Amino acid sequence: MNAMVLQLPLVTAEHLRFYLWILILLFSFNCYNQEVTEKVNLLLKASDFENASFTVKKLESKPIKELFLFQINYYLSGEKKEIIIDYDESKLNIQNSIIYDYLVADFHTITDLTGFNERIFKGYHSAYHKALKIKDTLLINESLRRLVNHLNYRNREDTLLIKKYTAKLEDFRQDEDDNFWYFFYKIGEQFLIKDYLLKRNRIKEEDTRTLFKDKMEFYFKELFLASVKNKFHRARYFQMLGIYQGDWLNDFDSSTKSFIHAKTQYENFSFAYARDKIKSIQYNIFINYSNSNQLEKSIEYFKSDLVRHKEKVLLMHNYKFIFEGYEKLRQVDSALFYLKQMHQIKDEINQKKYAIEVKKIDNKYNLEEKENELKELSSEKSRLQSKLYTLIPFLGLVILILAVIFYLYRRYRKKSSVLEEEKSQTLQKLDELKQIVVKNHIVLKDKTKLYIADLMYVKADDHYLNLFLSNGKNHFVRGKLKNIKEELPPNFIQCHRSYVVNVNFIKQKNSTSITMINQDNIPLSRSFKDKF
Numbered sequence: 001m002n003a004m005v006l007q008l009p010l011v012t013a014e015h016l017r018f019y020l021w022i023l024i025l026l027f028s029f030n031c032y033n034q035e036v037t038e039k040v041n042l043l044l045k046a047s048d049f050e051n052a053s054f055t056v057k058k059l060e061s062k063p064i065k066e067l068f069l070f071q072i073n074y075y076l077s078g079e080k081k082e083i084i085i086d087y088d089e090s091k092l093n094i095q096n097s098i099i100y101d102y103l104v105a106d107f108h109t110i111t112d113l114t115g116f117n118e119r120i121f122k123g124y125h126s127a128y129h130k131a132l133k134i135k136d137t138l139l140i141n142e143s144l145r146r147l148v149n150h151l152n153y154r155n156r157e158d159t160l161l162i163k164k165y166t167a168k169l170e171d172f173r174q175d176e177d178d179n180f181w182y183f184f185y186k187i188g189e190q191f192l193i194k195d196y197l198l199k200r201n202r203i204k205e206e207d208t209r210t211l212f213k214d215k216m217e218f219y220f221k222e223l224f225l226a227s228v229k230n231k232f233h234r235a236r237y238f239q240m241l242g243i244y245q246g247d248w249l250n251d252f253d254s255s256t257k258s259f260i261h262a263k264t265q266y267e268n269f270s271f272a273y274a275r276d277k278i279k280s281i282q283y284n285i286f287i288n289y290s291n292s293n294q295l296e297k298s299i300e301y302f303k304s305d306l307v308r309h310k311e312k313v314l315l316m317h318n319y320k321f322i323f324e325g326y327e328k329l330r331q332v333d334s335a336l337f338y339l340k341q342m343h344q345i346k347d348e349i350n351q352k353k354y355a356i357e358v359k360k361i362d363n364k365y366n367l368e369e370k371e372n373e374l375k376e377l378s379s380e381k382s383r384l385q386s387k388l389y390t391l392i393p394f395l396g397l398v399i400l401i402l403a404v405i406f407y408l409y410r411r412y413r414k415k416s417s418v419l420e421e422e423k424s425q426t427l428q429k430l431d432e433l434k435q436i437v438v439k440n441h442i443v444l445k446d447k448t449k450l451y452i453a454d455l456m457y458v459k460a461d462d463h464y465l466n467l468f469l470s471n472g473k474n475h476f477v478r479g480k481l482k483n484i485k486e487e488l489p490p491n492f493i494q495c496h497r498s499y500v501v502n503v504n505f506i507k508q509k510n511s512t513s514i515t516m517i518n519q520d521n522i523p524l525s526r527s528f529k530d531k532f
Helices: 013-045 050-054 062-077 092-112 118-134 137-154 159-171 176-199 204-209 214-225 231-248 252-264 272-291 295-308 312-328 332-348 356-365 367-406 407-436 483-486 525-530
Strands: 441-443 449-451 456-460 464-467 473-478 492-496 500-504 506-509 513-516 519-521
Touching: 013 050, 013 062, 013 092, 013 137, 013 176, 013 456, 050 062, 050 441, 050 492, 050 519, 062 092, 062 272, 092 137, 092 525, 118 137, 137 159, 137 176, 159 176, 176 204, 176 231, 204 214, 214 231, 231 252, 231 272, 252 272, 272 295, 272 312, 272 513, 295 312, 295 483, 332 356, 483 500, 500 519
Parallel strands: none
Antiparallel strands: 441 449, 456 464, 456 500, 464 473, 492 500, 506 513, 513 519
């Protein structure tokens, strides 16, 4: 049997040249994609979203391209288009793997606008350490900048961690944009350090202006120099300066001027992210108005702004500013109303997400203490009015004597009628003021605390009472109508032997029945008609 001979194909010089060209093309293709990715990162770092949108379309990597487009589209239009993140990261090269890590974290940051998120932190942290290993300065900067930003806005209590990573930003600065972000976050770091020292009573508020002065002046000077060539960064500079002047220095006029400069800069851009910044600046300007006692102007703005905020913590602060305005204006009824609204929102907020903000409200605006203060203010106002009305008859008497001398009997009679009218108005106002100090809740036999303002009507059923609330709920408890009626304020009137209604919730009535605002019909007995 003849042996089989394996004949290998002959590799010629032409084959070698062909394979060499293929390798060169593949290498060039990878270099091209790497250059496009770097350009997109640089454009985003400079907040040049329009050019980034055009450039990112040249990328070949589908997951990187989709994540970049999601982020850019959010900045340009404000939309959060749904994308599915299930890509096998092992298929990416090391550079794309780093970018994928921090872009996924960016995606979760945009779609989850709540507090600190461990998954987001790990994404940025992983990207940063991978970039350190390959010593890619651009990717180190991009992942580190995002990491610091997340800590600044989502984990403000961990000042040591924030200082650690902010300091590392200095080591990898390459251009003006890097300089801008470094000094931007250094200024934010000083705010956190100040708050940390104040909370632990290690420094007084007035001392912070001199203790941090030189450092803050240096940082703001460097931040301005780094923003000269970039209008969007310049807008951020003026916005940060306005916050410093108002929140730290209490120089509200200078702060407002800086905010107006920032607003002018942002108006050069048409994308959604700039519009959001303008809304934020408007909010800051009216906080300045509130702090500088331009109260009517600030109250009207915060009232109109209630419909804009979706985040409950921002809604809570809106109610706080309105309440403080009415409190300074000594408009007790309105102050009490918005104080209760603020605390109602505070109770609805997830305690873990906004623990710091909720604690601020708890520490500064204890509901019962504030209600007592406002009631005391109301009582003081009543006493002052009583003194004023005591003085009025005396003045009236002097006027009466002069009237007798100059106008005799006719003038005397006219003055008497004026005094009677003033007396009637005085009694009416005193009755109105009495309503302010009525207690705001009752405690039922089963120890349930029930707010009177929420109670629509009470129905007696044998030895039990059914209490109907404005939120559609009802409470069934043992008791007598007569007893609970004695605990209720004057706006609760009995209309039937089995019903007591809150007149504030009456929609309409006729000779036989009363219709409440929730469309419940309550019988009206003849014996109780004269009370309505």
